[in-house]
Amino acid sequence: MADGWDLHAVVSGCTTAASTSATINVNGQTNNVEDPLPDLASLTFTNDDDTLFYNPGFGDSSDFECEGLEEIYRSFNFLKPRPNNPCTSSIPPTQQEAQSLPSPPPPQTMVQVQQLITPQLIKNSRAGSSLPLPATVRSRRRKNQQTKLVRQMSHEELLGDSWAWRKYGQKPIKGSPYPRNYYRCSTSKGCGARKQVEKSPADPDIYVVSYSGEHTHPRPTHRNSLAGTTRAKFSSRPTAAGASSEPPSAAGTVANPPCSSSSPVSASSLSPSTPLIEGESSAAPPENSLTETIEILDDEEDDEMGETECDEVVLIPNTVMSEDILKGFEELRRANSGSTRFQTRDNSLSPWNFSAAAAGDGGGC
């Protein structure tokens, strides 16, 4: 993986909501492109596989299919089922507007959507643009790559997870001052759900959490069911992680570790809903995610692009929300006191719920 491309990409999008710069990561080098070209300059190139983050605020994305995207989000419980869901309906009006707008909307109302670009898209882009893509965009993918969802979470959000996670590794990541922690679901032995947690280099208060795999069991009924087994290492046993500011038992595993007392919230402790195989409808993701990015990394041999359009061209709306934006939503909510659905359990606003609501999905998001 590479050089924290995801972090930079996401963080960049998050912290510069109204910025016109694009972050391009290639070979570990990050280039901030001022006043990017309306077409491809908004791309965030990554050297990880052939996936790219694409800021559709500019350019035309109408060619893309997004049903697969919605499926993924739904599988991660970021979207609730909707009877009819035309491709475009997965993108809330605000996002749609953002996509069509030639210039970024005001920071407080802007919802920046990032999309992943597949090799096919790259090809298309190359054909339609004079902006050369980096030669480092590879066409091959790592063996074990699978659907992966990357989110930026605030402190509080990490407390909103009911899944039980067990830490199984920690690694310093090149280019990041903070180590990355690896967790797997501990609720069930066979559960393949995993997540990675690391602090955002740009903002230590923000945690970048990546989810992969799927839960093969129902969500624990009681989020604290295993809390008794969680340790509060941060205070008792300082570790490299702790020294490097990584929250102690990030694992937090289980639910609500009392970590909030002395530690900065376990980085991972609580995770939003991770993919669940057996219809988990109650899984509510942390609703105040700062950023959400779905990274479609097919584990199948999908080099044969063209079989299924959704596989090769996946539109992934990545809502980039800064705290300011959230505040903006809050103000918006106050203005429209009836829009309680935008309010999350901790009074923050969920871009996703907002999106769903804005899309007119009556479906209980």
Added chain:
DNA sequence: CGGATTTGACCGGCGC
């Protein structure tokens, strides 16, 4: 004693 965390080692993918 059971379960979670720590941490060094190991493995595989990828770039050069």
Added chain:
DNA sequence: GCGCCGGTCAAATCCG
């Protein structure tokens, strides 16, 4: 082919 890097394993350790 080699080295780097990220991801995972597993023994040791800790804690309730």
